[in-house]
Amino acid sequence: MSERPVINTIHVQASRSYDVLSGKGLLEDIGEQILRIGAPKKAMIVSDDNVFPLYGRKTAESLARAGIETGSFVIAHGEGSKCMTVYESLLEHISSQQLTRSDMLVALGGGVTGDLAGFAAATYQRGIRFVQIPTSLLAAVDSSVGGKTAINLEHGKNQVGCFYQPSMVVCDTDVLKTLPEEEFRNGMSEVIKYGMIGDAAFLERLKKVPSGEWIEEVISHCVAMKRDIVARDEYDTGERMLLNFGHTLGHGVESCSGYEIPHGLGVAMGMAVMTRASEKMGICRPGTSEILSEVLQMYHLPEEAPYTPKELADAAMADKKKTGDRLRIVVPEEAGRCVIRSIPAGELVRWAEAGSMNR
Amino acid sequence: MSERPVINTIHVQASRSYDVLSGKGLLEDIGEQILRIGAPKKAMIVSDDNVFPLYGRKTAESLARAGIETGSFVIAHGEGSKCMTVYESLLEHISSQQLTRSDMLVALGGGVTGDLAGFAAATYQRGIRFVQIPTSLLAAVDSSVGGKTAINLEHGKNQVGCFYQPSMVVCDTDVLKTLPEEEFRNGMSEVIKYGMIGDAAFLERLKKVPSGEWIEEVISHCVAMKRDIVARDEYDTGERMLLNFGHTLGHGVESCSGYEIPHGLGVAMGMAVMTRASEKMGICRPGTSEILSEVLQMYHLPEEAPYTPKELADAAMADKKKTGDRLRIVVPEEAGRCVIRSIPAGELVRWAEAGSMNR
Numbered sequence: 001m002s003e004r005p006v007i008n009t010i011h012v013q014a015s016r017s018y019d020v021l022s023g024k025g026l027l028e029d030i031g032e033q034i035l036r037i038g039a040p041k042k043a044m045i046v047s048d049d050n051v052f053p054l055y056g057r058k059t060a061e062s063l064a065r066a067g068i069e070t071g072s073f074v075i076a077h078g079e080g081s082k083c084m085t086v087y088e089s090l091l092e093h094i095s096s097q098q099l100t101r102s103d104m105l106v107a108l109g110g111g112v113t114g115d116l117a118g119f120a121a122a123t124y125q126r127g128i129r130f131v132q133i134p135t136s137l138l139a140a141v142d143s144s145v146g147g148k149t150a151i152n153l154e155h156g157k158n159q160v161g162c163f164y165q166p167s168m169v170v171c172d173t174d175v176l177k178t179l180p181e182e183e184f185r186n187g188m189s190e191v192i193k194y195g196m197i198g199d200a201a202f203l204e205r206l207k208k209v210p211s212g213e214w215i216e217e218v219i220s221h222c223v224a225m226k227r228d229i230v231a232r233d234e235y236d237t238g239e240r241m242l243l244n245f246g247h248t249l250g251h252g253v254e255s256c257s258g259y260e261i262p263h264g265l266g267v268a269m270g271m272a273v274m275t276r277a278s279e280k281m282g283i284c285r286p287g288t289s290e291i292l293s294e295v296l297q298m299y300h301l302p303e304e305a306p307y308t309p310k311e312l313a314d315a316a317m318a319d320k321k322k323t324g325d326r327l328r329i330v331v332p333e334e335a336g337r338c339v340i341r342s343i344p345a346g347e348l349v350r351w352a353e354a355g356s357m358n359r
Numbered sequence: 360m361s362e363r364p365v366i367n368t369i370h371v372q373a374s375r376s377y378d379v380l381s382g383k384g385l386l387e388d389i390g391e392q393i394l395r396i397g398a399p400k401k402a403m404i405v406s407d408d409n410v411f412p413l414y415g416r417k418t419a420e421s422l423a424r425a426g427i428e429t430g431s432f433v434i435a436h437g438e439g440s441k442c443m444t445v446y447e448s449l450l451e452h453i454s455s456q457q458l459t460r461s462d463m464l465v466a467l468g469g470g471v472t473g474d475l476a477g478f479a480a481a482t483y484q485r486g487i488r489f490v491q492i493p494t495s496l497l498a499a500v501d502s503s504v505g506g507k508t509a510i511n512l513e514h515g516k517n518q519v520g521c522f523y524q525p526s527m528v529v530c531d532t533d534v535l536k537t538l539p540e541e542e543f544r545n546g547m548s549e550v551i552k553y554g555m556i557g558d559a560a561f562l563e564r565l566k567k568v569p570s571g572e573w574i575e576e577v578i579s580h581c582v583a584m585k586r587d588i589v590a591r592d593e594y595d596t597g598e599r600m601l602l603n604f605g606h607t608l609g610h611g612v613e614s615c616s617g618y619e620i621p622h623g624l625g626v627a628m629g630m631a632v633m634t635r636a637s638e639k640m641g642i643c644r645p646g647t648s649e650i651l652s653e654v655l656q657m658y659h660l661p662e663e664a665p666y667t668p669k670e671l672a673d674a675a676m677a678d679k680k681k682t683g684d685r686l687r688i689v690v691p692e693e694a695g696r697c698v699i700r701s702i703p704a705g706e707l708v709r710w711a712e713a714g715s716m717n718r
Contacts, residue, residue, distance in 0.1 A: 041684075084443070084447045084450075088443045091443075091512055091518070091519055092512055092513055095512045095513070095514055095515055095518055096514065119482075122521065123478075123482070123519050123520060123521055124518065124519060125518060125519075125520075126507070126509070126520045126521055126522055126595070127521070127522070127594075148485070150485070153450055153451055153454045154451055154454070155454060155455065156454055159450070159454055159483065159484060160450055160482050160483060160484075161482060161484075161485045162481065162482055162485055162486070162521060163485055163486070235486075236485075325400075
């Protein structure tokens with residue numbers, strides 16, 4: 001057994017309250033941590049075929065040491081698994097294993113695994129507990145916290161899901177350090193988003209000090225920001241929408257690429273386009289897009305989408321953030337401050353055009 | 360236009376509060392009623408191939424008069440439609456019709472329609488509004504109120520769902536009066552359940568006066584009882600379980616019959632078995648099973664299941680009301696009073712045996 005790890009705890013207050021633990025080597029003691037929230041008899045580990053071979057055994061052994069019976073359900077990695085077919089298979093599997101309302105799902109993986117397992121936990125027997133173990137930076141700072149679960153429909157990402165909070169989030173930063181560079185970049189895009197929507201000093205520090213050197217702090221800072229927003233607007237009817245900065249056009253990018261371009265890179269492109277557009281329209285303080293650009297470059301993130309403004313806007317339109325014929329978009333006013341604007345859905349293309357680097 | 364109908368309103372206080380309206384001829388004004396809760400741009404009517412031909416047009420026309428754009432999604436009648444395939448088709452349909460978070464589903468039908476449409480509403484874009492228009496007595500007095508939505512898995516009824524409250528329930532008692540006798544009996548079983556779990560005087564009156572003669576009052580009384588229970592235990596962790604009286608073995612009956620025996624008849628059998636068992640075990644006041652028996656007979660409801668105690672218990676076990684290795688059952692102490700007991704799951708068969716008429 002390793003030395004007792006230093007655990008950073010952030011308490012999230014929502015319809016269900018829970019702790020987000022982060023620190024080095026936490027996976028080793030995941031079983032013990034879970035006992036603190038009330039032992040399930042069985043825990044089903046949901047993971048993908050990239051992550052499970054690396055961390056599945058360690059997780060299962062830790063659970064077993066805590067006296068919890070475990071099983072596993074391994075999905076193919078990638079966005080394709082966030083579909084109705086895999087959702088149904090997972091449910092049939094846990095039903096065949098006779099999981100009950102006092103049992104638990106453990107999502108070991110990135111955003112896809114967490115979103116899928118979370119939706120299954122939210123709906124199996126009208127809700128069983130689930131624990132998130134994010135293994136990607138993106139999942140650690142964003143998708144594992146806040147209770148948005150979802151799968152995709154044929155036309156449209158995250159069209160089906162629930163607001164359903166996890167019972168605990170455990171982030172082992174040693175695991176994140178084994179991420180491929182590509183995955184790390186993907187997560188940094190969401191990290192930068194937090195700076196843009198609410199903390200210019202954080203953004204500044206990200207530009208000066210490579211995040212890998214203070215990753216524990218970076219994660220806690222992002223989780224704490226998200227915690228505060230979720231506490232004030234769990235069901236995404238107002239302020240929480242700020243977390244969608246860069247996401248409307250970002251989803252458009254993902255969709256245009258057939259989900260070949262990962263979420264984080266889409267968000268980076270979306271943020272860059274929106275910030276340039278906002279500056280060009282005189283809404284945003286001059287120089288903001290330059291600040292964002294420098295941080296994006298520091299982390300090798302893209303600043304322009306490989307699609308026309310019209311392609312982007314049309315693809316984004318199929319997405320669900322519009323209400324009736326209007327669309328709410330997140331617009332930067334300066335680094336560290338964004339606002340939500342309601343625009344006629346048809347105007348999105350104007351924003352995409354104004355933010356294009358080719359204009 | 361008809362005369363202004365007399366509307367009986369019961370207000371339900373839950374995570375989402377809403378009104379249950381009942382009265383003669385309410386369907387005519389459904390559009391106008393919906394405007395009171397905030398007009399959707401679009402409303403998708405979900406109904407089955409029995410009900411839609413009878414009331415679909417009337418509903419759509421009323422909505423149209425209120426300026427609401429309508430569409431429809433018609434499912435095959437019967438329990439078979441409460442499945443993942445139909446759920447997915449419904450979601451893909453409303454997605455293709457570009458329903459947004461400000462739009463609405465309207466469930467026009469019985470329990471199957473309401474459960475399916477409710478689950479789709481609960482999960483489409485993480486929740487859009489839905490209105491229940493129960494067209495069966497069972498749906499009117501039970502499934503349309505309280506926010507339990509669900510579909511079935513291969514092995515087990517209602518294994519997947521959400522707690523998700525409707526935005527309004529509108530019960531047109533004229534519609535209920537056109538029910539086939541069989542459907543009416545099915546609902547009377549749930550009506551009798553309310554008497555057994557909480558109101559001996561109501562049970563007594565049901566025995567003396569055919570319910571068809573005071574159906575408006577019968578419905579309001581049941582809805583008010585359910586409202587009170589749901590207000591105290593929305594998420595079914597305690598008292599709400601009383602509403603499951605007769606349901607554990609009742610689901611066993613349904614399952615054994617391949618869902619050929621309707622829900623209400625299964626519940627009648629389940630209540631009768633549990634009451635006889637409770638009396639035989641000395642828990643229940645002597646004579647209670649006789650009281651129940653008389654009411655069941657009055658409404659031509661069955662008192663014995665056509666399966667062995669073991670078959671019933673095994674089938675009931677696959678159901679979800681057990682927690683770990685224990686099972687909570689609802690046991691009558693006298694007419695109008697039931698209690699919840701936790702028993703080892705393996706003991707259910709003893710209850711089924713004790714309550715069998717062949718012993």
